[in-house]
Amino acid sequence: MDSGEKRLNELGYKQELRREMTLFKTLAISFSTMTLFTGITPLYGSSLQYAGPAPLVWGWVVVAFFTWFVGIAMAEICSSFPTTGSLYFWAAHLAGPVWGPFASWCCAWLETIGLIAGIGTQAYAGSQVLQSIILLCTGTNKGGGYLAPRGVFLAMYVGLTIIWAILNTFALNVIAFIDIISMWWQVIGGFVIVIMLPLVALSTQPASYVFTHFETAPALTGISSKPYAVILAVIVSQYSLYGYDAAAHLTEETKGADKNGPIAILSSIGIITVFGWAYILALTFSIQNFDYLYDSNNETAGVYVPAQIIYDAFHGRYHNSVGAIVLLFVIWGSFFFGGLSITTSAARVVYALSRDKGVPFSSVWRRIHPKRKVPANAVWLCAAICILLGIPILKVNVVFTAITSIATVGWVGGYAVPIFARMVMAEKNFKPGPFYLGRARRPVCLIAFLWICYTCSVFLLPTYYPIKWNTFNYAPIALGVCLTLILVWWIVDARKWFKGPVRNIDNQVEKV
Template sequence: MSKPTTTTAGQTLTADEALLAQLGYKQEMKRELSSFTNYGVALSTICICSGLTSLFGYGLNTGGPAIMVWGWVVVAFFTLMVGLAMAEICSAFPTAGGLYYWAARLSRPEHKAFASWMTGWFNLLGQIAVTAGVVFGLALIIGATASIASDFSFSPTASDIVYIHIAISFSIGLANSLPPKFMATIMFVSTIWQVVTPFLIIICVLAMAPTHQTASYVFTDYENNTGIDSNAWVVLVGLLTAQFTFTGYDASAHMTEETKRADIAGPVGIVMAIVASAVTGFIFIIGLLFGMQDYTNTIGTATGLPLAQILYDSTGKNVTIFLMVMLIICCWFASYSCLLANSRVIYAFSRDGAIPGSKYWHIIHPTLKIPLNATWLACLLYAILAIPSIWNSAAFTAITSIATIGLYISYGIPIACKLLNPHLFEKPGPFSLGRYSNVVGVASIVWILVISVLFVLPEVMPVTAVNMNYACVLVGAVLFGAALTYAFSARHWFHGPVINVTSADLSGLSDEKDYAVTA
């Protein structure tokens, strides 16, 4: 272990605190997370049970089993490229600001503020959207479970789902308002739960299903219920099932100011969460497809959730309810983890004055040592995002699309900055890709550009006001809104990440001139 560092001001700092000071920030939150629980935050945020449960029906309609299986493999590979590129940068700059801080550090002085501003807003709104999607998916699971428990006499309405969504948002807000030691305990349990639940479901489905689909069906059957004539188009938009699931692994980076040995734990958490999710998700998908009894009955399920119908047809009512409760707990943990990361992004971005009302959102509670105000702001936004689904059934899909695109644009900007300005990344952290760094970076940028185009395309034909993919509208609103706000206002007062350490805090720290960010 690294020895503590003593500054000329007489402060004794741990290695993590010293590195954070060199990056420009004081240690304000408690470091309660270990490498394992930091990894657990990213694993729980990805949460294959949440993403695949809520979008399983979407996958069955847009390409069917073949695209769900092989699309997962393709998406997992390129997601790993993006994750590796991000992990390398995270190792050098482990701060709660994460991506928008990286964009500033890896941009030339004249571009620093704009790159940081755009990255921060895409990351913030993408994270809020993805968490709203996770919470909404959990509300659908709860509604489907209630339907099964009532022998289908109860069918949740759109309003019912929104009420459940708001209740879940409140519950994760309360849980995130507990002291940090509870956070570490919850993340430890969640990490185990995220692994146990999908395997338990698959074991039950395969062991109890009356019949099984053939390998030919699972790996080669193609289905198209979108109304789109182009099979290539359907295949491409079908990748959303996997790509939405593979989001949020930047959570490990946002938790680095609360993680011990953050320059190693943060990047390893990002990469291992992607790898573990890729393997588990592949098994989860093929297991459910083998256990599916009837395709038509599944996509037309009265539960409103095709995965619930697969469980019901395979295992019966009682076991299905038990497995659905396991899923509910798993997805609640995912919602909790997403809020953890969201609140830290709001806190960090507000710390640099980039959000309206910043003086309220970057406050650290004096006793709890957590960004309490930022936590509840995020919960309020989740509740608001669910409301449009009362009138428009396409709202949830729009949320998943903007979440995916918004997050991946924010992932891509700092990676692109690093490729364009290699001289600004001369001191990599302990996690380094070495000679493969540029190859991985280029592959990441190409993939991000591809999916950013794909997920604004129409997902069904003919396009109507109800089924339209509103992601193009929402992405455009974020892009032009953030850019115009910067052009007419923020460029005069936002200068990128601003240090909150003094010269005395930095005195005595090695290489502080190489690390500290100036306004």
């Protein structure tokens, strides 16, 4: 018996999903969920505007350093609990019989909210890149090009979400194959962009500007406090460096998951750490005119700073938009693959929670397609909710900020529950897997937990002043309402019947 399946049986679950994923396929899906371009590209312009290039560049290094602590802590837990429910399953077992059900309930819903909102971030940002591609293909903003209005933008958002849902109703091998393409797409595309962009640009910024220049923009952002500006400038890195738990969601479908799950988690972090910093440096070195990037009358209508940087480089050298369109298409492909992978992860979490009767109408969402062995109903539930999140695009300008904040707080906040439980639990109650921290687990978990708390707090802050209806960060209100309803549901009803992960085989869990 496969070591991952053996451990799954010990934990009280029978093998229902096909266990046919290799380490490389799992790594490909995990890497595609993090993605090289999708975190950096949509927030690069706003982060650069807050405090200039130096905080943006060095912020990536700082965030990557602390992200390793989170990844290492999660890799150890994943090695011991290779289950599809991942975070909320971990929370239930690590928190013990008294607090386990409540910890599992909180973690499950945080993770579910974060993942479904994460689909929305990919659909929105992918639509932004597609909007820029169409604009440049039809003549640029200065040449009468077509800038998609709100209704068309929403149609692109919905279209991407539906395509991802359709693809996720096929067997997981199809998704794994697409994600292998995604991995090479991003690695090769990343190399091309990182190397070509500074070479093509007619001029590049000096190293002193990239690594040391600090400049706030209170006239544009309303923020004059330098520490506050730096905090907001680093958000791009905090948003980009998560999602590596996707490997944990696929452990019931991965061969040797108790070993390969942790390897995929840590490998994803390592690859993105290196390539992400190189991408930020390539963009920053290639800036031609800082103020022109945000001009609403420029070629990209001032709506997407990386698109303008790429356009300036290629148009300045070759006097046409072809090169910029090609590179933007590479970036758009990254959003497409990222959204596909996040949909895969979200559906697995909804399926696992439904299997444990933690979602209304659980019997519907936990159904597995008889032939393809995928949770198809859970896929379409996630897609439907994601589409509903995007409807305010028709009227509100800060939809992306809100969805991004909800996704980050929910997704990363879900990491905190099992990590905190692992930190405080008695070591004798933990059965280690092949990846084990030993005495290092408490300091690693403590640093990881504190970093997660800081990250979640940052994404609830106002991002522009003065605060108005069209600049207000709605994430605290949205999250507050959702979490209040979930907590009330627990107090009034769920605590009476929700006991966390529900065993579906009769084997006794091995004593520790």
